[in-house]
Amino acid sequence: xxxxxxxxxxxxxxxxxxxxxxxxxxxxxxxxxxxxxxxxxxxxxxxxxxxxxxxxxxxxxxxxxxxxxxxxxxxxxxxxxxxxxxxxxxxxxxxxxxxxxxxxxxxxxxxxxxxxxxxxxxxxxxxxxxxxxxxxxxxxxxxxxxxxxxxxxxxxxxxxxxxxxxxxxxxxxxxxxxxxxxxxxxxxxxxxxxxxxxxxxxxxxxxxxxxxxxxxxxxxxxxxxxxxxxxxxxxxxxxxxxxxxxxxxxxxxxxxxxxxxxxxxxxxxxxxxxxxxxxxxxxxxxxxxxxxxxxxxxxxxxxxxxxxxxxxxxxxxxxxxxxxxxxxxxxxxxxxxxxxxxxxxxxxxxxxxxxxxxxxxxxxxxxxxxxxxxxxxxxxxxxxxxxxxxxxxxxxxxxxxxxxxxxxxxxxxxxxxxxxxxxxxxxxxxxxxxxxxxxxxxxxxxxxxx
Numbered sequence: 001x002x003x004x005x006x007x008x009x010x011x012x013x014x015x016x017x018x019x020x021x022x023x024x025x026x027x028x029x030x031x032x033x034x035x036x037x038x039x040x041x042x043x044x045x046x047x048x049x050x051x052x053x054x055x056x057x058x059x060x061x062x063x064x065x066x067x068x069x070x071x072x073x074x075x076x077x078x079x080x081x082x083x084x085x086x087x088x089x090x091x092x093x094x095x096x097x098x099x100x101x102x103x104x105x106x107x108x109x110x111x112x113x114x115x116x117x118x119x120x121x122x123x124x125x126x127x128x129x130x131x132x133x134x135x136x137x138x139x140x141x142x143x144x145x146x147x148x149x150x151x152x153x154x155x156x157x158x159x160x161x162x163x164x165x166x167x168x169x170x171x172x173x174x175x176x177x178x179x180x181x182x183x184x185x186x187x188x189x190x191x192x193x194x195x196x197x198x199x200x201x202x203x204x205x206x207x208x209x210x211x212x213x214x215x216x217x218x219x220x221x222x223x224x225x226x227x228x229x230x231x232x233x234x235x236x237x238x239x240x241x242x243x244x245x246x247x248x249x250x251x252x253x254x255x256x257x258x259x260x261x262x263x264x265x266x267x268x269x270x271x272x273x274x275x276x277x278x279x280x281x282x283x284x285x286x287x288x289x290x291x292x293x294x295x296x297x298x299x300x301x302x303x304x305x306x307x308x309x310x311x312x313x314x315x316x317x318x319x320x321x322x323x324x325x326x327x328x329x330x331x332x333x334x335x336x337x338x339x340x341x342x343x344x345x346x347x348x349x350x351x352x353x354x355x356x357x358x359x360x361x362x363x364x365x366x367x368x369x370x371x372x373x374x375x376x377x378x379x380x381x382x383x384x385x386x387x388x389x390x391x392x393x394x395x396x397x398x399x400x401x402x403x404x405x406x407x408x409x410x411x412x413x414x415x416x417x418x419x420x421x422x423x424x425x426x427x428x429x430x431x432x433x434x435x436x437x438x439x440x441x442x443x444x445x446x447x448x449x450x
């Protein structure tokens with residue numbers, strides 16, 4: 001390793017310090033005049049699927065005189081191992097942490113205010129983390145993905161785009177544009193105590209009435225990991241420091257702070273004269289994170305939010321859904337198939353619904369084969385609502401679709417033939433299926449028939 005990972009990011013990255021200071025000023029201005037108790041009440045009463053749960057929790061706190069003591073809300077977080085999780089081979093199973101309905105009321109809707117302020121700061125034209133123009137993708141629409149891919153591949157600036165722990169970007173290295181994708185390994189679990197302390201420093205406005213400290217302190221509480229077979233038995237885990245349980249309200253904010261810290265670390269390493277993938281991994285490590293990074297010899301290999309860039313027939317860069325998403329989804333149904341009667345027809349209807357739900361997949365022959373096989377043409381009105389802007393569309397040649405997976409056009413056509421000719425109860429597998437699932441998921445290789 002090249003650097004000392006024990007240093008604090010605020011000690012070594014001036015551009016990150018400037019970002020945090022800018023964020024504090026903007027957030028304090030946004031909550032000026034805040035009535036925290038009224039905010040919590042409004043948050044509880046707002047329309048939401050969990051409104052009744054929140055109202056019951058609020059009544060519980062009110063009856064016990066705890067509304068002014070947020071540090072006492074939700075004392076016993078519980079963790080549950082995720083069930084039916086499809087993960088890469090060797091990946092550890094993850095947990096969902098329930099901080100209780102009372103604990104979820106901490107900060108009310110103010111955490112959403114902080115998210116909006118952070119997005120506003122990051123989206124300002126003059127905002128930079130070192131050399132990087134950093135942008136958060138709030139709504140991963142086709143229009144947004146098209147802008148991201150064109151800017152990363154064809155733009156002139158050093159850029160980083162992110163959504164949660166999914167990161168894509170580019171920088172100029174000795175006159176060569178280096179496009180990369182990055183995944184923060186176990187992002188939620190990787191966020192260090194310093195990220196929570198940075199967030200604590202942001203949430204110190206007197207109007208918050210201690211809600212900021214209460215939110216951070218939730219992350220340090222003892223967690224009871226519930227036995228999935230016997231709900232009355234559990235394993236108690238006492239964290240040594242604040243950790244990001246998947247159910248805590250500050251997940252998005254912490255992850256946003258993390259990506260900006262990583263951007264500062266990469267900038268620092270690039271300034272030291274280190275380039276290539278090493279600049280990304282060492283920069284992230286210096287910021288306190290382990291990442292996996294890739295730079296590809298063909299731009300179609302780039303991935304962001306399960307989409308990859310291709311050239312349409314007009315030569316424009318457009319996003320299409322990774323083919324592996326469709327192959328992995330087809331035929332996957334928990335419990336029994338919906339409906340009654342003939343199992344063959346129910347399976348057909350189920351797959352047809354899946355294909356219609358992927359109408360934004362792209363205009364190419366793979367999508368055509370799925371629609372033809374399962375009679376899944378989408379109503380034009382719905383299609384216009386899902387795919388509203390023709391500038392991010394256009395017919396995609398077979399060679400562009402196949403290029404991502406290192407397939408020849410003939411190998412790609414063998415996949416289309418397999419989709420057309422595989423029948424109910426049959427399993428189809430060939431080199432194209434293996435290449436797609438290996439590229440998109442590092443997985444095995446089957447796709448079921450109708």
